[in-house]
Amino acid sequence: MKQIKKHEDLIILILIGLNILLIAYIAFCKKDALSLETLKVGGKENFRLVQDLYNNEAYKNQQTTAIQQAVSSFAQQD
Numbered sequence: 572m573k574q575i576k577k578h579e580d581l582i583i584l585i586l587i588g589l590n591i592l593l594i595a596y597i598a599f600c601k602k603d604a605l606s607l608e609t610l611k612v613g614g615k616e617n618f619r620l621v622q623d624l625y626n627n628e629a630y631k632n633q634q635t636t637a638i639q640q641a642v643s644s645f646a647q648q649d
Contacts, residue, residue: 609618624630 612618
């Protein structure tokens, strides 16, 4: 019985450790990805403009139409 309890405790400690590592990885990688995207568009001001563009309904509709046309043209080629 005591040996089973020790195994359960060990499994719990391993899971907690893995969760901590995963959280740290996500926190640092997400920050790096955001920084990289900010650099790609030329700085924070441009990044805000790009975010506004991506959230614009007209832009979303335009992209949806373009994607649908591309999918349609690929379907016709098959």
